Amino acid sequence: MATPVAIGVDVGGTKLLAASVTADGTLVDRLRRTTPARDEGRFLDVLTEVILELGVDAPIGVGVAGMISPGGVIRYGPNIGIRDLPLAELLSQRVGHAVTVTNDASAAVLAEQRVGVARGLDDVAMFTLGTGVGGGLVVNGRLVFGAHGFAGELGHVVVAAGGRRCPCGSRGCVEAYASGTAMAAIARERLGDHGATSTLRGEPELTGRVVTEAAEAGDELAQAVLAEAGSWLGVAAASVVNAFDPQIVVVGGGAAPRAAPWVLPAAMQSMQPHLLGADWRQAPALELASLGDDAGVVGAALLATEGSGTSSVRAAGVRGGEP
Amino acid sequence: MATPVAIGVDVGGTKLLAASVTADGTLVDRLRRTTPARDEGRFLDVLTEVILELGVDAPIGVGVAGMISPGGVIRYGPNIGIRDLPLAELLSQRVGHAVTVTNDASAAVLAEQRVGVARGLDDVAMFTLGTGVGGGLVVNGRLVFGAHGFAGELGHVVVAAGGRRCPCGSRGCVEAYASGTAMAAIARERLGDHGATSTLRGEPELTGRVVTEAAEAGDELAQAVLAEAGSWLGVAAASVVNAFDPQIVVVGGGAAPRAAPWVLPAAMQSMQPHLLGADWRQAPALELASLGDDAGVVGAALLATEGSGTSSVRAAGVRGGEP
Numbered sequence A, B: 001m002a003t004p005v006a007i008g009v010d011v012g013g014t015k016l017l018a019a020s021v022t023a024d025g026t027l028v029d030r031l032r033r034t035t036p037a038r039d040e041g042r043f044l045d046v047l048t049e050v051i052l053e054l055g056v057d058a059p060i061g062v063g064v065a066g067m068i069s070p071g072g073v074i075r076y077g078p079n080i081g082i083r084d085l086p087l088a089e090l091l092s093q094r095v096g097h098a099v100t101v102t103n104d105a106s107a108a109v110l111a112e113q114r115v116g117v118a119r120g121l122d123d124v125a126m127f128t129l130g131t132g133v134g135g136g137l138v139v140n141g142r143l144v145f146g147a148h149g150f151a152g153e154l155g156h157v158v159v160a161a162g163g164r165r166c167p168c169g170s171r172g173c174v175e176a177y178a179s180g181t182a183m184a185a186i187a188r189e190r191l192g193d194h195g196a197t198s199t200l201r202g203e204p205e206l207t208g209r210v211v212t213e214a215a216e217a218g219d220e221l222a223q224a225v226l227a228e229a230g231s232w233l234g235v236a237a238a239s240v241v242n243a244f245d246p247q248i249v250v251v252g253g254g255a256a257p258r259a260a261p262w263v264l265p266a267a268m269q270s271m272q273p274h275l276l277g278a279d280w281r282q283a284p285a286l287e288l289a290s291l292g293d294d295a296g297v298v299g300a301a302l303l304a305t306e307g308s309g310t311s312s313v314r315a316a317g318v319r320g321g322e323p
Helices: A040-054 A087-095 A104-115 A180-192 A208-216 A220-244 A256-274 A292-305 A311-316 B040-054 B087-095 B104-115 B180-192 B208-216 B220-244 B256-274 B292-305 B311-316
Strands: A004-011 A015-022 A027-034 A060-064 A067-069 A073-077 A082-085 A099-103 A124-129 A133-139 A248-252 A285-288 B004-011 B015-022 B027-034 B060-064 B067-069 B073-077 B082-085 B099-103 B124-129 B133-139 B248-252 B285-288
Touching: A004 A040, A004 A104, A004 A292, A015 A040, A015 A292, A027 A040, A027 A292, A040 A082, A040 A087, A060 A087, A060 A104, A060 A292, A067 A099, A073 A087, A087 A099, A099 A104, A099 A292, A104 A124, A104 A133, A104 A248, A104 A292, A124 A220, A124 A256, A133 A220, A133 B220, A180 A208, A180 A220, A208 A220, A208 A256, A220 A248, A220 A256, A220 B133, A220 B220, A248 A256, A256 A285, B004 B040, B004 B104, B004 B292, B015 B040, B015 B292, B027 B040, B027 B292, B040 B082, B040 B087, B060 B087, B060 B104, B060 B292, B067 B099, B073 B087, B087 B099, B099 B104, B099 B292, B104 B124, B104 B133, B104 B248, B104 B292, B124 B220, B124 B256, B133 B220, B180 B208, B180 B220, B208 B220, B208 B256, B220 B248, B220 B256, B248 B256, B256 B285
Parallel strands: A004 A060, A060 A099, A124 A248, A248 A285, B004 B060, B060 B099, B124 B248, B248 B285
Antiparallel strands: A004 A015, A015 A027, A067 A073, A073 A082, A124 A133, B004 B015, B015 B027, B067 B073, B073 B082, B124 B133
């Protein structure tokens, strides 16, 4: 069996996945925990515990659902309820290894670009569909962090100025149209339309998952809702393609695999006419991610192995603590 | 006087500027011509003529209003009426020097990032306001070309899906709201509103320039039109900032300097609330370009000096022809 080269940790709003990862992105041992939200002490304890339990003498990469400043500081993680926590520094002191911290969707796009569906491609955009919409960008083969570490927030590309209210506080972000939460909201509105028939009527708690399950069972309203979400996703994808011309737009995140049969064709159909040169150029591929829930762990681990010598890792934030 | 290190040529839809350029971006000799549109033979002749007239033994960079494929091929230049012309190859055969071809707005952002208002900053986005809206991106200090050379088309970031018709054939692009052409169109609509008073009423030919001149003369409707264009520009800028997190968003192009007093404050005001983390993060600077009409020439020349050893120049397209 190949030797692990790093530990990857993916910290989502509700669950935390940690694993030892080989150079080709294979997970060796894996651990799963509930994310301790709104409690920095417990948060650090659980991270420390899983890293020590995996017990690999290697660097550690952590992907976090939040905005990460250079130096590995969680500036703002609304879903985990943490602000201004210098995670890389505190965690490396505890575990005695270098720790790299990055945004979870940025970790995911790196994984897909290195060992997933976008393998071997230099320019890759990714949207992650879940409770919200995340994103990440690889340009010239390198993850884009931006000036303050906040790049890749493709969920907040605006598709309709003044449109639907987004959880971020703004309006018209693609997250407000294509997240699981948005799918449920759109379904609720359509059920309110006079004469709409659907198995969703009477569902006690309408969520993105419930909508997707109804679509799979053949419910036409649910299918139309997913296609609507997809068509807004395609508009955001077009803006991203016009801005940086990737070979592929990857769609991942927890909601993607099952919603894909309705979301992806609609996204492709709405993206294409919004591309500059639509009448003669070939649209980039728009494809489902291949690493599923492992993408964040794999990408965080791979980023950690790239060492502090690269500016990408410097930007993501490495703190010393040699073993 | 410093020695020129390259020749830069900026080919716009109506005029063509060529100059010998020093390493610090100073123009030494400069020539101006009318762009021969819809005539490949004349187009090549005029370019050859200005380059030979400048007579500098140095590489040549050409910025063109159009979509440029690797290898320096003009794939699509609607304003100059040229398609699928292998400009770098044909021109280097004629002038006996390496020729680099890139998009004109990409050349402009490179110039602003190397020697203009964004000097020393690694991550820069630029919008150019003219007849249309162009754009360019610098990430990690390097111009972004994308997978097919089409990156940086920020004029076609969508601000309102299904909105105003854009000259590109799509709807809702920021170009359809913030170009000179769009400013005139918005003014025409506002003049149609019942009771609107303005010195613009009765203008035989309403253009972006006429609107700007009226704004400068104190016309409130004209000022409101420019502010409206600016507020749409701010939405597009927010999408770009959420995606790339640059230190600065530069606004240039022929229409920018005089429209800036109304466009820039409105753009800043609408950009800020659309940024993820708007309530705590500092918005990037949004500033007027400093190189004016010279930006394209300077950027094209600087790109040419970076040699075929860098992938950016490979992507922009270099053809041999050593002297």
